[in-house]
Amino acid sequence: MRRQPVGARRVAALARGAILASMLSLGCGATTSVRPLGAGNADVHVSLGGPLLKTSGSTFPTPILMAGGGFGVTDQVDVSGDVDVTAAVLGVAHVATGVAYHPLLWSSSTRAVPAITIAESFHLLTNLTDTRFAPQTTAVAAWRVGNGHLLYGGGDLGVVVGHPVHATRVLAGPLVGGEWKATDRFGIALECKWLAPYYDVAPLAPDWVSPGSRGYLSVLLGFRGYLDGTP
Amino acid sequence: MTTRSQVRVRVLGAIACALLALGCAPPKLDGFLYDPLAAPVGGYQLSTAVIPATWQDLRIPTRDGQTLQGYFIPSSGARPDVTLIYFHGQSNNVGTTWPRLEYLYPLGCNILAVDVRGYGLSTGSPDEPGIDLDVRAIWDAATGGAPQNPAAAQPATTVDAGHAVIYGRSLGAAFATELAYALSTALPPTPPAALVTESAFTSVAALVDDGAYVDLPRSFVARSSWDNLTKIRSVRSTYLAFHGTADRYVLTRYSQELVAAHKAAFPALTPALVLVDGADHDDVPEVLTLPVYQEDLRGYLNAIPAGGATATLAP
Numbered sequence: 001m002r003r004q005p006v007g008a009r010r011v012a013a014l015a016r017g018a019i020l021a022s023m024l025s026l027g028c029g030a031t032t033s034v035r036p037l038g039a040g041n042a043d044v045h046v047s048l049g050g051p052l053l054k055t056s057g058s059t060f061p062t063p064i065l066m067a068g069g070g071f072g073v074t075d076q077v078d079v080s081g082d083v084d085v086t087a088a089v090l091g092v093a094h095v096a097t098g099v100a101y102h103p104l105l106w107s108s109s110t111r112a113v114p115a116i117t118i119a120e121s122f123h124l125l126t127n128l129t130d131t132r133f134a135p136q137t138t139a140v141a142a143w144r145v146g147n148g149h150l151l152y153g154g155g156d157l158g159v160v161v162g163h164p165v166h167a168t169r170v171l172a173g174p175l176v177g178g179e180w181k182a183t184d185r186f187g188i189a190l191e192c193k194w195l196a197p198y199y200d201v202a203p204l205a206p207d208w209v210s211p212g213s214r215g216y217l218s219v220l221l222g223f224r225g226y227l228d229g230t231p
Numbered sequence: 232m233t234t235r236s237q238v239r240v241r242v243l244g245a246i247a248c249a250l251l252a253l254g255c256a257p258p259k260l261d262g263f264l265y266d267p268l269a270a271p272v273g274g275y276q277l278s279t280a281v282i283p284a285t286w287q288d289l290r291i292p293t294r295d296g297q298t299l300q301g302y303f304i305p306s307s308g309a310r311p312d313v314t315l316i317y318f319h320g321q322s323n324n325v326g327t328t329w330p331r332l333e334y335l336y337p338l339g340c341n342i343l344a345v346d347v348r349g350y351g352l353s354t355g356s357p358d359e360p361g362i363d364l365d366v367r368a369i370w371d372a373a374t375g376g377a378p379q380n381p382a383a384a385q386p387a388t389t390v391d392a393g394h395a396v397i398y399g400r401s402l403g404a405a406f407a408t409e410l411a412y413a414l415s416t417a418l419p420p421t422p423p424a425a426l427v428t429e430s431a432f433t434s435v436a437a438l439v440d441d442g443a444y445v446d447l448p449r450s451f452v453a454r455s456s457w458d459n460l461t462k463i464r465s466v467r468s469t470y471l472a473f474h475g476t477a478d479r480y481v482l483t484r485y486s487q488e489l490v491a492a493h494k495a496a497f498p499a500l501t502p503a504l505v506l507v508d509g510a511d512h513d514d515v516p517e518v519l520t521l522p523v524y525q526e527d528l529r530g531y532l533n534a535i536p537a538g539g540a541t542a543t544l545a546p
Contacts, residue, residue, distance in 0.1 A: 092451045130448030162446030169445045199444050207479060216444075 030066040030082055031189045031222030032175065034117050034142040034152045036102040037072030041228040044069045051195070051216035052209035059209050061219045068096070072231075076102045080121075087125065094125045098136075106144055114141040117154075134160040140175070148181040148230055156193065173197050173215060179222075184229050189222035261453050264402070264435070265357040266321045267349035270300075274352070275326035281333035283307065291345060293368040295361065300352035301325055301345025301369070304332065308339020310532055313424070314373060314390045316410075317344045318366075320401030320430075324351030331400075334516055338529055341390070345369045347406060359455040366410040394535055395423040397468075401481060401512065404431035405457040412462035422467040424535045427528070429473040430512050433460040433485045441482055463493045470502035471531055475510025475518065 030047040037043060050062035068082030077099065084094035098121030107113040116139075123134040140154030158171040177191030195216040202213040210217040277286075282304055291299040302325060305311070315335060319328040325344045332342055347365040348355030355361060373390040392414075399407025407426060415422040432438055435457050436449035449456060463470070470493045474486035483506065490504040505527055510518035519527075 087451075090452070125451065127448075127450055129450045132446070132448065132451075160445040163448070167446035171445065196444055201444070 030068065030096075031177065031179075031191045031220050031224075032117075032138060032140055032152070032154070033070055033078065033080060033100060033119070033224075034115070034140050034150060034177075035179065035187075035224075035226075035231055036075065036100075036105055036115055036117070037070055037078045037226075038228075038231040039072050039074050041072045041226070041231060042069060043224055043226050045222060045224040047189075047220050047222040049218065049220040051218045054207040054209050070100075075105065078102075084125075092125055092127045094123065096121050096123045096136075098122065111144050114143045114152075116141055123158075130163075132160065132163070134158050134171075136171075138175075145178075150179040150181075150187075150189075152177050152179075156195070169196075171196050177220075179224070181230055185226050187224045187226070187230065189220075189224060191220045191222065193218040193220070261358065261455055264321065264453055264455060265349065267357055268322050268324045268327065268351070270324055270326060270351045275329075277302075277326065277329055278333070282329075282336050289343075289345060289372065291368050291372045293348070293361075293364045295364055297348050297355040297361070297365070298353065299345050299347065299365055299368065301343065304336065304342040304344070306339055306341045308337070310338070310340040310535075310537075312391060312538060313340040313394045313396060313532055313535055315340050315342050315396045315398055316369065316373060316407075316423075317342060318347070318397075318399040318403030318406040319344075319350075320403045326351060331516075334521060334524065335398075335528070337525060338532055340396070340532055343369070343373055343390070359457065362406055363409055363413070366406050367413060370410055370414065392421045393424055394538075396425045396427060396532065396535075397423045398427040398429070399431070400429040401431070402457075404428035405459055408459045408462050408466065409457075411466045411468055415465050415467040420467060425469040425471065425531050426466055427471045427473070427531070428459075428486065428489065429515055430475065430478060430481050431459060431472065431486055431489060432457075432481045433488050434458045437485065438481070460488060460492055463489050464496040466493065467497065467500070469500050469531060469534065471505070471527070472502070473505045473507060473515050473519070473524075473527075475507045475512065475515050477509050478512045480512040 031045070033045070045068055047066045048063065050064035052059055053062050063086065065085040066082050067085055068080060070078050070080035072078050080098045080100065082096045087094040098119055100117050100119035102115055102117050104113070104116040106115050119138040121136045123136060125132045136156065136158035138154065138156050140152050142150050142152035145151050153174070153176045155174050156172060160169045160171060162168040173193060173195040175191060175193040177189055179187045179189040181187050194210065195218060197215040199215050200213060201208040201210060201215065208216055286302045286304045289301045289303055291301070293299065315338070317328070317332065317335065319325070319331070325346050328344060332344055335342055346353040347357060347362045349357040373395070374392045397407045397411050399405065407428060408431070411423055411426040414420065435453050435455050437460070439447050439449050439452045470490065472486040472490050474483050476483050486504055490502045493500070493502040505519070507515050507519045516524040
């Protein structure tokens with residue numbers, strides 16, 4: 001018997017994974033803004049990637065594309081806005097607005113002291129028929145390495161409000177990443193998040209790839225342009 | 232030197248462009264759900280190794296002006312009074328489905344296999360409202376019912392409604408369930424003798440739910456709903472479901488839920504579930520082994536009382 005074409009199956013599985021992961025993108029669709037912008041400075045950023053998905057023997061990060069920008073209101077407070085391009089292509093508006101507070105900035109005397117970021121964001125997903133929203137809190141410590149590069153680690157805590165309410169889910173997990181300062185105005189980030197590691201994804205379809213089949217392991221590639229130079 | 236106001240304008244402009252893109256982009260996942268496969272250039276090269284070249288090429292019009300193509304394969308066996316209507320799954324057409332029809336032909340009944348819109352040589356593109364029309368048009372063509380488009384020529388048959396078995400695999404199980412549901416809830420009801428599903432899902436919403444931890448509305452993902460679980464509760468036919476236990480694409484528990492729902496609604500119809508140990512989404516008959524697969528189906532055919540008209544098709 002002729003089997004269903006593997007290519008079509010792979011595309012279908014990837015598409016299904018992409019849309020599902022896209023809806024998870026409140027937690028895994030954008031690299032974290034960890035570099036304090038500074039008062040009056042702005043950035044634009046794009047992230048590509050998402051939870052790892054296995055289909056037809058191969059593993060891929062789901063192709064979630066998010067784009068947005070940030071602006072430094074003060075040296076310690078940034079605001080940001082992001083749109084989920086992948087969700088938009090599939091007919092769902094997913095926008096996120098957030099504010100990041102940096103209670104601790106880098107010290108000029110020692111590199112051991114990290115910048116601390118505590119960010120609150122609000123995600124709205126709607127297609128005008130159904131709507132979901134999710135508040136999210138992110139806490140990250142970022143260390144400067146070398147000539148302005150960054151290494152960072154922290155965690156996410158998001159609450160996806162379901163309908164009915166008992167379908168509400170908590171999305172939490174650790175994250176680690178780094179940003180390579182390619183030029184004075186441009187950085188490339190690689191970030192890994194482990195979302196909901198307390199959740200068994202083994203019974204789910206499609207096949208999500210994560211340690212011990214727990215949660216979603218997300219790999220993201222980010223590009224960030226600092227319009228006023230790297231802070 | 233960049234001023235703060237220029238920076239603000241740049242950022243706001245970028246965000247405005249992205250928001251504009253949101254409003255212009257259409258949903259696309261339904262296309263991946265259906266993934267219609269067109270017929271090869273030059274048409275099908277159908278094997279006569281198992282099925283003799285006695286089949287008849289059908290062109291079935293639908294109420295909304297589409298034309299469906301398929302084949303009526305007359306019985307050469309013991310049950311010419313029974314007609315099996317087969318619906319294939321995504322990424323296929325009646326040509327790629329031919330080997331499956333070769334599995335079914337030895338059962339001795341007639342076989343009717345027609346591509347719904349967008350697949351094979353059928354016109355149009357697939358969507359749920361359109362396919363609802365298609366399955367009804369196929370049924371009307373098979374049973375000689377009222378044509379959905381009286382202005383168009385269509386085949387006349389004498390397939391007996393009470394001696395029909397509707398069989399659907401994967402996405403095709405949704406089409407089969409829709410047809411069985413429509414016939415069971417019609418006034419007066421004319422349910423088929425049996426419904427057979429293979430590797431079926433319960434609904435598109437369930438497919439979404441099983442893929443994500445968070446609560447996602449079905450409408451975020453697809454326009455189609457294909458709510459088989461709701462429909463199966465109204466199908467007044469004998470029901471048989473096949474599913475592989477190693478199906479990682481459409482989960483095994485869906486068929487368990489479908490059979491349980493049918494049994495709760497119509498316990499006297501004794502629905503049956505054949506779980507095929509180790510079978511994946513596409514290889515249920517092969518893993519079950521062909522003789523066992525055919526014997527399971529033959530049992531259902533034999534349970535249909537003999538009689539009724541011998542199904543023929545008059546072009």
